[in-house]
Structure formats: structure tokens, C-alpha cells
Amino acid sequence: MATAAAHRTARTQAPGPMGEAGSTAAYEAAFDASVAADERIEPRDWMPDAYRSTLVRQIAQHAHSEIIGMQPEANWITRAPSLRRKAILMAKVQDEAGHGLYLYSAAETLGTGRDELLDKLHSGRQKYSSIFNYPTLTWADVGAIGWLVDGAAITNQVPLCRCSYGPYARAMIRVCKEESFHQRQGYELLLALSNGTPEQHEMAQDAVNRWWWPSLMMFGPPDDESSHSAQSMAWKIKRHSNDELRQRFVDICVPQAKSLGLTLPDPDLVWNEERGQHDFGPIDWTEFWEVLKGNGPCNDQRITQRRRAHEEGAWVREAAAAYADKHTAGPAAEIRGSADENGKARA
Ligand SMILES: [Fe+2]
Numbered sequence: 001m002a003t004a005a006a007h008r009t010a011r012t013q014a015p016g017p018m019g020e021a022g023s024t025a026a027y028e029a030a031f032d033a034s035v036a037a038d039e040r041i042e043p044r045d046w047m048p049d050a051y052r053s054t055l056v057r058q059i060a061q062h063a064h065s066e067i068i069g070m071q072p073e074a075n076w077i078t079r080a081p082s083l084r085r086k087a088i089l090m091a092k093v094q095d096e097a098g099h100g101l102y103l104y105s106a107a108e109t110l111g112t113g114r115d116e117l118l119d120k121l122h123s124g125r126q127k128y129s130s131i132f133n134y135p136t137l138t139w140a141d142v143g144a145i146g147w148l149v150d151g152a153a154i155t156n157q158v159p160l161c162r163c164s165y166g167p168y169a170r171a172m173i174r175v176c177k178e179e180s181f182h183q184r185q186g187y188e189l190l191l192a193l194s195n196g197t198p199e200q201h202e203m204a205q206d207a208v209n210r211w212w213w214p215s216l217m218m219f220g221p222p223d224d225e226s227s228h229s230a231q232s233m234a235w236k237i238k239r240h241s242n243d244e245l246r247q248r249f250v251d252i253c254v255p256q257a258k259s260l261g262l263t264l265p266d267p268d269l270v271w272n273e274e275r276g277q278h279d280f281g282p283i284d285w286t287e288f289w290e291v292l293k294g295n296g297p298c299n300d301q302r303i304t305q306r307r308r309a310h311e312e313g314a315w316v317r318e319a320a321a322a323y324a325d326k327h328t329a330g331p332a333a334e335i336r337g338s339a340d341e342n343g344k345a346r347a
């Protein structure tokens with residue numbers, strides 16, 4: 001039986017006459033069969049340790065990116081040019097916090113708690129997407145982030161809705177719906193600026209010039225330099241290579257830039273009739289590795305702000321935990337508590 005049911009059965013069976021090694025091999029065979037049959041792996045199913053740790057690393061990095069990604073845009077909430085724009089931006093930034101929550105919860109199903117992951121983020125042992133280490137210099141950057149950064153995120157995340165790990169795949173379905181709204185709001189914002197005064201048009205173009213190349217880097221290093229890709233593809237965590245997704249994103253953006261009346265800052269960007277795709281210029285991977293190493297324009301600022309927010313939010317977590325304890329314990333515990341305090345139970 002090459003099914004998830006078989007795989008769950010294998011998990012619950014006691015080691016047979018083959019002993020421990022033999023039963024692990026049986027679990028592994030059932031796991032491989034489930035993945036091959038495009039079935040979902042669920043939290044209580046047996047899975048290889050490396051599959052679990054790969055997922056925790058990827059989901060954690062994704063969750064960290066969602067919450068760090070709130071910072072560059074939140075920078076503009078108080079300076080949004082109208083009430084309507086402010087309301088849209090607040091909703092968008094709040095969505096990103098929600099995405100962080102879904103993802104930390106997905107990581108929890110793999111046995112890794114949120115405290116541990118946040119600790120790794122704060123101490124620099126886990127990364128977030130380097131795109132958020134660039135500054136938001138003008139209001140048009142809010143538009144460029146929505147159009148390009150959220151657009152690149154959707155391109156990456158739509159295939160993750162079919163990821164082999166159930167909780168991650170299901171979280172992505174909702175995230176992608178919200179990301180579509182983020183992408184549209186960025187596009188609409190840039191369109192308004194592009195059709196505005198010459199200064200507004202110039203501001204929109206400048207933002208696109210600065211965000212274009214970092215957006216292409218969001219898909220990760222080229223396939224021949226990507227260390228985790230092959231195994232993740234075999235496990236169906238990842239469905240397409242970095243270069244495939246990057247190409248898809250470029251092909252989506254070119255006509256959209258045209259209808260925005262803006263240009264993409266790449267003189268080598270041209271339609272290739274033979275390939276049926278756009279050719280584009282070389283990406284500056286030195287910049288990518290430098291930002292990843294911590295030398296981007298805002299790395300220190302982002303992590304300092306995150307640590308501060310975590311410390312300042314300690315009282316909220318403590319209050320929520322105290323409330324949850326009280327709630328879980330119920331009335332009987334309250335009576336016990338009163339008895340402890342007063343020496344006898346209240347009537
Ligand atoms: Fe998001």
C-alpha cells in the first residue's frame with residue numbers, strides 16, 4: 001500500500017522481527033511512497049529527521065520574514081498621504097503579522113516552539129529574507145514593495161500551497177489570498193503616482209529602480225549554487241527551482257510595468273522569441289551575499305527594532321499566559337487557589 005494510510009499504519013506498528021533498523025526502513029519506504037503519491041504528510045506521521053529540520057528551517061525563515069517585513073512599510077503609516085492610504089497600509093502590515101502567526105503555528109506542529117524560533121532570530125542564528133534590509137526612502141517605496149516584493153512572494157508561495165507538509169501547505173492558501181491584495185494595492189498606488197505630477201511619476205520610477213534587482217534576488221541563488229534545492233524538490237517541499245520562479249516573475253512583471261507607464265532598470269531585458277520568455281541582465285550576487293552576511297543598509301536597524309519590540313511586548317505575553325492558565329484551570333482551580341491563599345476554601 002503506497003498511501004498515507006499505509007504510512008500512518010507503519011508509524012503505529014511496533015518494531016517487527018526485523019528489529020529497529022528494519023522498522024525504520026519500513027517507515028521510510030511508506031513516507032517516500034506518500035510523497036511520491038502526492039499525499040500530504042501530517043504532524044503525527046513519521047517523517048525523516050532531515051525532512052523535519054528542513055521544514056522547520058524554511059518555515060521559520062518564512063515566519064521571520066513576515067514579521068520583519070512589517071518594519072519597512074510601518075515606517076510610512078504615520079506619513080501616508082490620505083486616510084484611505086493609511087487604512088490600506090495598516091491593514092496590509094497587520095496581515096503580515098497574521099502570516100507570521102500562521103507560520104509559527106505551522107512550525108509548532110513540527111515540535112519547535114515560537115520562543116525558540118524567536119530566540120534564534122534575535123541572536124542571528126536564523127535568517128529572514130534579505131529584501132527587508134533595504135530602506136523605504138519615499139512613499140512610492142510602499143507601492144514598489146507591494147507590486148514587486150509581495151508579487152515575488154506570491155510567485156514563490158503559490159507552489160507552496162501544494163507542499164508535501166499539510167500544515168504549511170494549508171497556511172499558504174490563506175497567505176496567498178492576502179498577498180494578492182497586497183500586490184494589487186502596490187500596483188494601484190504606483191499607477192496613481194505614475195499618472196500624477198511629473199515629480200510623482202519620477203518618485204515611482206525611482207522606487208522601482210531601487211526595488212527591482214533586490215526583488216529578483218528574493219528567489220535565492222542560481223540553481224547551480226543553491227545548496228538546499230535538490231533535496232527539497234525531491235521531498236516536494238519545493239516544486240520549482242529558484243531560476244524557474246525568477247523567470248516566471250520577470251515575465252509577469254514586464255507587461256505590468258508597461259501598463260504602469262514605468263520602466264524596469266535593465267537594459268538587457270528583451271523578449272526572446274525562441275525561448276518564449278524574457279532574457280534579462282546579470283544579477284549582482286555579490287550584493288546578495290553581502291546583505292545576507294549582515295552588511296545591507298538596514299540589517300542592524302531591523303534586528304535592533306525587533307529585539308526592542310519583543311522586550312517591550314513581554315508584559316502582553318505574560319498577561320496572555322496568565323489569562324490562559326486561569327482559563328484552562330477552570331473554577332475548581334480558582335477554589336483551590338483561594339484555599340491556598342486563605343488557609344481554607346471559600347464557601
Ligand atoms: Fe505576507
Ligand SMILES: [Fe+2]
Binds near residue numbers: 096150178182
Ligand atoms: Fe504581503
